[in-house]
Amino acid sequence: MISLLSKTLTIPSLPLLGLTHLTLTPHSLLTRFTSTPTPTPTATQTRPMSSDSTQRVFQLKLDPLTGNSEWVIIEDGNKEKEEETLKSSSNALLATTSYLDMLNDDARNRAFREAIDKTITRPCHVLDIGAGTGLLSMMAARAMGTCDDSKKGMVTACESYLPMVKLMRKVLHVNGMGKNVNFFNKRSDELQVGVDIPSRADVLVSEILDSELLGEGLIPTLQHAHDELLVDNPLTVPYRAMTYGQLVESTFLWKLHDLSKNEEEASDSIRLVPPGLDTILGVKTQQHPMQCDAISKEINLLSEPFKIFEFDFWKRPDSQGDSKVLIKATNDGRVHAVVSWWVLQLDSEGTIFYSTAPGWITSPVATYTGNWRDHWKQCVWFIPGEGIPISKGEEVHLHAVHSDTRVSYNLATQATEIREGDSSSGDSHLTLSPERIAIYGDRKWRSCMLTALKNLLRERVHPLCVVADDSVFLSLLIAHLSKNSKVIALFPGLRERGVQYLKAVADANGFTTDRVEVFQKKKHLTLHDTKQKQVDLLIGEPYYYGNDGMLPWQNFRFWKERTMLDSVLAEDVLVMPCKAMLKACAMSLPDLWKSRRFLSKIEDFDHSIVNNTLGACGDLPEPQEGPLLPFFIWQCGETKELSETFTVMEFDFSKSIGPCYGKAQVEFTEQGMCHGFVLWIDWVMDAKNSVVLTTGPDERYWKQGVKLLSQPVAVGVRGSNTEGRKCANISSSFFRNL
Structure with a gap:
């Protein structure tokens, strides 16, 4: 939350898993980190119940720091409990939804x-x-x-x-x-x-x-x-809805799903997807929502838009349906994906339309398209493997099939047929997010991990290594690099799926399954489990299965795990990453700010009462403030960095989790309208600081945290109160505007 105190911008109780205080003064940005976890509830599942006197619903709350979850009851009937629940649980949940x-x-x-x-x-x-x-x-x-x-x-x-x-x-x-x-x-x-x-x-x-x-x-x-x-x-x-698609070529989209080809040139010799096991690890075969306008310059359009399905709201739809479309290629290239969107016809006469089409599509009829939005995006269907090569004028056959809740595609030319991938290829099959697949296929990222791990292994002989997170890559890499090592993978999210995966790829990566043990007990690892041998290496990316949509610092679960394992760690244990740095940057985010702005009247209906609950920004009464939420900055419409990147504070993983403190000075280097601060984590993998992995706004495979200001503020404008590079020179009127 942000509250204004005199000349100080204070952000207490940030949901950073214990980051409980963030203060921006004219001279500094201050933070404190405590070891008390702040559970972040996630609306992963709700179960409504009812009785004669009350309405109640079970809601699943997840604490990302520990990985623990619990069902809580939201009741309707007890006034005091209702208000308490709305503040402590419902508000946090609703603020992460797309309602606002x-x-x-x-x-x-x-x-x-x-x-x-x-x-x-x-x-x-x-x-x-x-x-x-x-x-x-x-x-x-x-x-x-x-x-x-x-x-x-x-x-x-x-x-x-x-x-x-x-x-x-x-x-x-x-x-x-x-x-x-x-x-x-x-x-x-x-x-x-x-x-x-x-x-x-x-x-x-x-x-x-x-x-x-x-x-x-x-x-x-x-x-x-x-x-x-x-x-x-x-x-x-609405009266009806129509779905449309377009064939596209995009190296960026290809890297989000084809790991087998992208890891062939890696220098580490690890094969997460060995030859003959093409479906052992991949993305879920579905349409993936994405802001395609953000990558329009990286897309080569290979066809005109084509209509796929039509659904009439005024009559009963079928559960199953298919559509066969003959598409003529408009350019040479390789089909990496189908980009799709939908158009609503809201009235029966066909005069009122709303479209989620990307910006490069022009409609022949008057259509509401809106500006940038987050609740509806385009969708991307990845063509398996390297895609389909086509030539201008060549015909492509698209066979689309829909069920009650999803659409899938098959594509074929005269020379090639690409079918929907099999998402149930046995117990060893792992499905990861597209961003995680791209990270595992990124040669720069893999080279950094290889260098950092080699540096650690030079200092240890016959090490006992614990992989604290869900990194299948690090588990394979250390077994491959150190033939004398014993590896225990905790795999807190993967569990049995991780076991089956390692068994399937062990031979291809040159190690026997007895060298890597997956710890499957629910309790914490003890010396009894390690046969009284202390842990020499504790490593992680860190990455936790299922945390893809969360704030980046919620991977501080690694620090929590390191603390819980303290009794089994050797005195000279080496920890990777050895520390983390909370980074920040002031940014102009007009599209995102507008989408999260304070509600007043919507088509003449007052909605101001929902602002606090839905996490709005702008014009909120003190001490109400909007939440800190995860976003892919590169997908947030118009953006501009207004300050130098600065380090807010550091976290030392060589020690047990505990209070931290830091301060930094903010420098505005560009003129513009500041809508908030973007925050992320840089992971320092080794004690010499030679390998640092950043998850900042320029890295498109990670989400950042965004804290929007109550009101946008002009910075660096000649003659204004914010003229000058350093926040230390800003007068108090700047902070009154916050």
Whole structure:
């Protein structure tokens, strides 16, 4: 959180797994790190329950520092507990969702409002599925309120996520719409005509779409609604959705999935994907959301856009479907991926459209496209292996198949056929994120790891090495480099999958499986487990399976693990990485700031009451502040670095976890509008500081942490209060504007 105290910008209670205080003064940026972990709840799963007197939901909270998780209950009925829960759990969870970004999408809101006003011309029964804050429900109620008819209509809203239902209740009350919308804390397939609602609905308004279109359960939701909740031939907003695609060549996209080819030229001789085991490790075969505009200069378009599927909301969709498209290549190249997007037709006449197409697509009809958005991106489907070589004018056959929740593709030319990869290739198959695959295939990264580990091994003979994280690469590398070593891999996330993987690739990497043991007990490693031998080397990347979407410093779990293993470590144990440095940079982030900005009125409906809960920035009453959230900076639209990179503080992994303190001076080197600070971790792999791995904004395979200011501030502008390079010279008016 950020709060302004005199001339000091203070950021207490940052969710940095113990980083509890961050202060920016005119002279310095100060931080403290304590060993008390701050659990970061993650909405990985919720389980709604109900009783006669209360509504309750189980919510999974994860502590990334320890890897432990627990189910907590959010109850509706106890006022004191409700307020406490909203502050301690729900707020943190909702702030990490896309609700705020979606509500800040003016183009989306305007398109739905125009379509609802055009569609609802008489009082009727309207059903809103996945109502969120109730925005579409209020639009529908208002549209009926303008109808010249004495008969009253009704709006039924259903929302399964209890924390959002609590917000909806408040939003409806603030807007005087509490009596106009009848809402239920249920999934739509739990609603019953004659029990919850008196009759089937005449109109469906709903927005349960993800970047792929189908991932939030659009098809089964529409099927149940048409079977049980809607009249025959209902009116719907949206009216239909169409998906489109385009064949592209991109070396960057290829590196995100093809590890087998990218590691062939590595100097370490490790084969994470040995010949003949092409599917042993890879990305999940699915459409991956991505801001493709950010890599438009690295994309060679190989076809015109083509239509793939059409889904009509006004009739019951099929669970399975396929589409065969004949595509003519417009350029020579190699097809590395299919980039896809969707277009909504919101009204039946076809005059109101909304598109998630990349910026290089021009639409022949008037379409709301919005500016940069985070809640809906384009999707990328990776073509397995090296892709398909094609020539201009050559025909490519695309066979697309959809299920209830996903779309997959097969591509073929006369010479080549590429089919969907098999995602169930046995127990030894590992699926990792595209960024992790790219890291493992990056020659520079692998060379750094090789150099750092060789330096460590020079100082040890017959070492006992513990791999504290989920790094299959380091486990293989140390077994390959040191024939006399014994390796214990903790694999806290991979577990049995890691065991099966190592067995499958051991021969190809020149070691026997008895040299690498995966510790599978739930308790911590003891001297009994090591046969009384102390650990000489403790290593990690660090990388924890399943932490891909989290803040970069949440890999400080490595420091926690090092502390818990203190009793089995030798006095002269070598730790890799030996320390970490928290880095920061002031940046201009106009698109990201706009997407997270303070809400006031949305299509004339007041939403200011949700700002704190959803983690908004700008115009918040003290001491409320927006959260610190993970983003790929390179995918955040327009960006500009305004200061030198500076080190905030350092963390020494050679010692047990404990309090830390640091300060730094901020220098503004560019003129511009400062929207916040980007923070990341640089990992120092060796004691000589010769191998340092950065995860900063220029490194596209890691997410950074972003702390947005309450208000953007002009810096470095001639004649302004921020003129000059050093933050130390900034007058107090600068900080009042924060």
